[in-house]
Amino acid sequence: MQRRHTRQKQIIQKIIEGPGKHMNAEEVMAVLKQEEPGIGIATVYRNLNLLCEEGVIQKINVQGRSFYDGNPAPHDHLYCARCGEIFDIVLSEMKEVEEQAARLTGAVILSHHTAFEGICHNCRKDEEEKKQWN
Amino acid sequence: MQRRHTRQKQIIQKIIEGPGKHMNAEEVMAVLKQEEPGIGIATVYRNLNLLCEEGVIQKINVQGRSFYDGNPAPHDHLYCARCGEIFDIVLSEMKEVEEQAARLTGAVILSHHTAFEGICHNCRKDEEEKKQWN
C-alpha cells in the first residue's frame, strides 16, 4: 500500500510538526479554517493518525485530554495548572527510574510517559509581581 | 450540602476500593450486573466522581484510556502491552526527578503521573516458557 503525499496532508503536517507544538484535532482545524478552509475534520484525524504511524509526530495524553505532539522524540511534559500550556521536558534521570521500575516489578520496560502538573516559569513570575503590588 | 450514604454508593465503593484495582465505569457496571442489577450507568459515573472528590479513589489515565484507581495515594503505573493489565508502582527516585524537572523548567511542580509501558513479570515468564518448547 503506497502512501500518497496529498495537499491536505502536507498542510496539516506543516501546522503540527516541530518541537513545542501540542495541539488537538480541533485546534488544528481552527488554523486550517484560516489557511485552507474546506478540509473536513475526518481528514484531519486521518492525517494526524497517519503522521503518528509514520513517526513524524506522536499522540500524547496530558490531564486526561489527548494531543498530537509535533516532536516525535521520547520526552516528558509539564502541564501548567494556571495557563493550561504544555511544555516539553527532557529528563536525564528517567533512564534510572525506568531501571528502578523494572527491578521493582520484574517487568521489561519499553517506554514511559510522565506528565508533571505545576505552575510554569511565566505564571510564577506573574504571581510574584502581583504580591509586590499588595 | 450534606452527603448521603446511599446503598448504591456503598456497593460501588466496595467494588472499586483498595490497592491494585483499576477499573473503568463499564467494568464496574459489569460487576454490578451480577451483584445488584438495576443500577444505572449514570449513577456509577456520579458515584465514582463523588468518591474521587472525597479522596477515597482517584481517576488515572493510562494508554489514553481513563480508569478509576482504588488506591488514592500518589503512585505510578505499569501497563503491560501483552495482557493489558495495570500495575501500581511506588518509585523512590521520582522525588528527585520532580526536583530536576523544577530546576530545568523554572516551574513549581505540584504532582506528576508516570505511565510505564512494558511486559509484566507474568507475561515475561510465559514467553520464556514458549521459547523452551521450540
Place this chain on the structure above:
DNA sequence: CTTACTGCAAATTGTTTGCAGTAGC
C-alpha cells in the same frame, strides 16, 4: 488507470445532564 485519499454525514464510544420520582437523614 488504479486505488489511496477526501468531504460529508452517520455511527460509535465515553461521559454528563435534565427531570420526575425515591429514599437518606
Place this chain on the structure above:
DNA sequence: GCTACTGCAAACAATTTGCAGTAAG
C-alpha cells in the same frame, strides 16, 4: 419533610467509519 440521590433517556464531546467522488502516482 427537605433535598441529595436515583434511573432513565437524551444530550454531548471526541473520534471513527461508510460511501461516492476526486486526485496522486
